[in-house]
Amino acid sequence: MSSLQFWKPGTVGPGSTLDRATEAEGSVISSAPIGAAVSIQAARERLPIFKHKEKLLYCVENYGVTILVGQTGCGKTTQLPQYLHEAGWAADGNVIACTQPRRVAATSVAARVATETLLDPLLSRYSVVMIDEAHERSVYTDLMLGVLKKIRRKRPSLRVIVSSATLDAAGFLDYFSSGNPPGEATIVSLEGRMYPVHIAHLEQPTPDYVAKAIDVVWNINLQRSSGLAELLPTLPRGATRLKLHALHSGLPMDEQLAAFEPAERGFRKVIVSTNIAEASVTIEGIKYVVDSGFVKIRTYNPTTSLSSLSTIPVSRASAIQRAGRAGRTSYGACYRLYPASTFESLPPTTQPEITRTDLTTPILQLKSLGIDDLMKFEWVSSPPAEAVLRALESLVASGMVGEDGRLTVIGEKVAECPVEVNIARMLFASKDYQCGEEILTIAAMTTVQDVFVIPDGAAGALAELERRKFTAEEGDHLTLLNAYNAFTRYGRSSSWCKAHALSFRALSRAVSIRAQLKKYMQRFGLPIENCQGDAKRLRQCIVSGYWRNGAKWMADGTYRSVRGNVVLHVHPNSVLFTRKPRSGWVIFHEMEETKKTQIRILTEIEPDWLLEYGHKFHDKRTGVGVSVR
DNA sequence: GAGCACTGC
Known part of the structure; x- marks a missing residue:
């Protein structure tokens, strides 16, 4: 929790996909030659935070909670813990902790805090806890803030630092002040290392922001319009040529990293990105930002237990953050694909997760x-x-x-396992079904995404044929198991994966997650036995974790959920997409609402297996148990 | 016939 690590922007950090903005701050230090102590010191003193050092230390000394407002790049993540260390906050065995919404595995932090807290509920080893990027309002940021407020009531010597963007600072001040004596919390503002960004809005809303985005990008380069990739050959001689990059977390690592490379001479980079580029990664040298005004976001409906993925307008805070990406290395411009009046009517911040x-x-x-x-x-x-x-x-x-x-x-x-409850249940039940070895693999494979790579067009048909080699009659869980076993037996190389339409990255992640989960099983004394090819036991074990996700096949090819009788569509990636299960019943790993309600990762089951668990656990809300008709 | 982000040492 308290470790400070630096690595170069654009390189892969341990256990992460890509480096993020806060690490970029550390590049000033990491890129200095070893032993260049003088230049390190000079670089530290050039950071905007340096001027505020005394004030910051004063606030931490005199206030329980210091809310630190500063742009990415001002040095707060890398410098402040060092200032605190130098000021003696880590003396006498005290620990300075710094948590981040992504870098540190949130659940394992919670697990670790839980382990320590059971022995030490007031976290007395910690002198200062800094919650970084608090404005992102991840679930575990919010939980930590709540826990820290509670601890401070019992142990006022604990200091809390909340780093936040401007818009959210007052909210955090109110939160920590409420119910506490005056002087509990204060705000410190650091000036950012930002260049001015000119912001332009459309005069009228656009019905098609994708087409409009292409328009604007083309016009930034020269005055023309319509489809971007198709237009590239028509670029006039002498014009700056364009290099297109896509950027999202589903891409292979080398393609993600390509977007970070500086453009070749005579070329201009165009990066078409999800909101991964809004806060998660920082690409240096961006001069123009085109903001669609939308974000794709996951929401959860507790009444139906349905997650849905929908495209909604961004918040003002997000729009400001997006514009800021143009002003990191020089002045820039941001083109918003919506009118200024629309910006004013946007919600101030995104709903906390x-x-x-x-x-x-x-x-x-x-x-x-x-x-x-x-x-x-x-x-x-x-x-x-x-x-x-x-x-x-x-x-x-x-x-x-x-x-x-x-x-x-x-x-x-x-609570100590970094997996969702259903998976944990399944791991524990594997003892009864003597299938720990296979269940570990299935657990790991269901937590990674996009194992099968099915490209568009002719290559896709070929990939489908490759995937059929792994297909198990029983469904997707066993198909995933087959793919994993083939990978570890014959492959473990990216060329082997390419030849078999599998994602090397996904399978490698599955290998490491499986190793991780195996340690938890051993710690809890659970046997790791081989099911000896008994797929029935394996499927029963899956049901022990997922019995609430049962569904019945209907003649039109859709399913009905056992809970709630909801119409469910099979995800096209499922091996049961075009096939009726013999028993007419399946269990599914997850359901999600997009245009319709889809279920992913299905396995055929016998309906009485559901009853076995359903009769034990009564549905408190509706007053009925699971019924299988 | 489909793919927001993040995480597990």
Whole structure:
């Protein structure tokens, strides 16, 4: 938690996909030659934060909570912990902690804090805890803030630093001030290392922001319009040529990194990106930003237990952050594909994740921190009451929480596992079905995404044929198992994966996650046995974790959920996309609402397997158990 | 007939 690591921007950091903005701040240090102590010191003193050093240390000394407002690049992540260290906050065995929304595995931090807290509920080893990038409002940022506010009531010597963007600072000040004596919290502003960004809006809204974006990009380069890739050959002689890059997390690493390379002479880079480029990564040298005004976001409906992925207008904070990407190395310009009046009507900030997510795991974590009375917990933003109830209900149904509202013995163990509750259940049940070896693989494979690579066009048909080689009659879980086993037996190389239409990155991740989960199983004394090819036992074991995700096949090819009788469509990547399961029943890993409600990763089951679990756990909300008709 | 982001040492 407290380690400080630096690595060069654009290179791969340990355990991460790409380096992010805050590490870029450290590049000033990491790129200095070893032993160049003088230039390191000079570089540190050039950072905008340096001028504020004394003021910052004064605030940390005199206020419980210091809210630090500063642009990415001002040096707060890398410098402040060092200032605190130099000022003696780490003396006498004290620890300065710094958490980040992505860099540190949130669940394992929670697990670690839980382990320490059970022995030391007031985190007395820690003198200062800094929550970085708090304005992103990830679930675990919000939980940590709540826990820290609670701890400060009992141990005022603990100092909290919340680093935030400008727009959110007042909200954090109110949160920590509320219910506390005056002088609890203060705001410190650091001037950023930003260049001016000229902002232009459309006069009228556009019906097609993709076409409009192409228009604007082409016009930035020269005065023309319509399709971008197709237009490239028509570029006049002498004009700056364009190099197109796509950027999103699903791309292979080398393609992601290509977007970070400086453009060749005579070329201009155009990066078409998801909001990965909004805050997660920083690409130096961006001069123009074209902002569609939209974001694709996941929301959760606790009433239906449905996650949905929808495209919605961005917040003003996001639009400002996007524009800022143009002003990191020189002055820039941002073209918003919407009128100025639309900008004014946007919501100020994005809804915090905790208000639109499944709370099952977060609430399990809170309980493992000893926070059992959720009514008293001071949320930074309260999640819907319905979401809290559904999460409690599902924790009770899966045996993690007893009727008294406290964690059960297995619940305490599962809270330490960095996987969702259903998977943890399945891992524990593998002891009864003697299939730990295979269940570990299935657990790892269902947590990675895009294992099969099916490209568009003619290559796609070939890839489909390759995938058929791994197809298991029983469904997707066993198909994933086959692919993993083939990978570890014959492949483990990217060329082998390419030849078999598999993602090397996804499978490599599965290998490391599996190793990880295996350690948890060994720690909990669970045997790792081979099922000896008995697919039935394996499928029953899957049902033990996922019995609430049963569905029945209908004559029109859709399914109906056992819970709620919802119409479900099979995801086209499933091996059961075009096939009826013999029994007419399946269990699925997840469902998601896009244009319609889809289920992913299906396996054929016998309906009475559902009853086996359904009769044990009664649905408290509807008053009926799982019924299989 | 489909692909926001993030994470697991």
